[in-house]
Amino acid sequence: MPHLQLLAPVGFPLVAPGEPLLPLITQTLRANGLNLEDNDILVVTQKIVSKSENRYVRLDTVQASARARELAAICGKDERVVEMVLRESDRVIRCAKDVLIVRHRLGFVCANAGIDRSNIDAGDEQILLLPENPDLSAATLQRQIGVECGVAIGVLIVDSFGRPWRLGTCGVCLGSAGIVALNDYRGKPDLEGRKMEITQVAQADEIAAAASILMGPSDQSLPIIVMRGLDFAGPGCAADLLRPPEQDLFL
């Protein structure tokens, strides 16, 4: 019977700014008696990747622009945080009370450009940006683990985004290596030989959501998840999941 397992190793330590992740990951897996196998997917929360890449910004170094002050007055957020949201983004999608939704320079549409203030261990006056290039971070980690552990795995870097129309956040894929992120069934027949209506499945987002069930909202305590049971190996990256702006009806 087809099945999947999701495993959440415990005891992952806090990540110091700039601290390499590989040793922390392999030590945590070992302490949990968990040996990676070929075709496993290692799901890693964005936050520990950002910390490891020292993506902190001290707010007292940030000078808010006029545009940032204008938006901050609307959404009620710190104007220096809004300034950093703007620097990380190429477009403001919605700004309203308590809400600032932008298109991140990487193409993700999300609140606050994915910038975090809570749950980081560097004090209130710092913020944490998304990784510089999450697909590259995932590929690097995949390669390092291949060398260190001798296994061919996939790596996903995930975050949690809110959505239009529905309440609550859901896990989404920000970076991906070694797995088919967007599963394309276009032109393939369904069970009755007709052309399928659902033709592309956001497999990496579904895996991200699955891992997020175990990670929970305070995602520093269980920041890595191993998914085991199916072979998702193939070419692909998180950028595959971005709808081209010219095909988007909600930009």
Next chain:
Amino acid sequence: MPHLQLLAPVGFPLVAPGEPLLPLITQTLRANGLNLEDNDILVVTQKIVSKSENRYVRLDTVQASARARELAAICGKDERVVEMVLRESDRVIRCAKDVLIVRHRLGFVCANAGIDRSNIDAGDEQILLLPENPDLSAATLQRQIGVECGVAIGVLIVDSFGRPWRLGTCGVCLGSAGIVALNDYRGKPDLEGRKMEITQVAQADEIAAAASILMGPSDQSLPIIVMRGLDFAGPGCAADLLRPPEQDLFL
């Protein structure tokens, strides 16, 4: 170590219009040697629920309105299908070539009001609507399984929706019983005692997405999934996941 298992029993038979699901589910579980346990979540694809509720509509019985013909000319879909989409909806959100996104009368924003043409076994001239009341369908199934199998489980009814900004579909929860669909952390402290920024998690959507990984796109072959390992029990239903229209920036 916290962990989750997702199990996909094989051999689920095709569902005839109006055929009760309970015997098909229990027979399939038995044939796979799978005994439900307390706190399991049974995830069921919308399609077999709709079939079991005989939500088929023969297109030759449908008369398209002027509004349906007008929209059909824009999106290029069958005007009778568009008519049924309109009857199932309370608002058209976007209509463009090949795209018709509406707010379903149940509050879900999705393409074609969730109406299906492919992958149903009743010929091309019928369509299949979403269940009349998926939360009620889930609650009924939950109660029936409780009586039949003597276990307290949760039940999710799921579909796959496209999303703005991102390519590919993701599993979403349409109906739910016996589990906390929206997990509310508002006011609770994070790991460092600060108020959390992510305050509501769409747990039922994350479970739906996880199950969809195994169900795949031709979701008649593996239409039920058992998720096991954590206790998600609590009050809640899929309607909890709907963002109130007056708080929605994308309607």
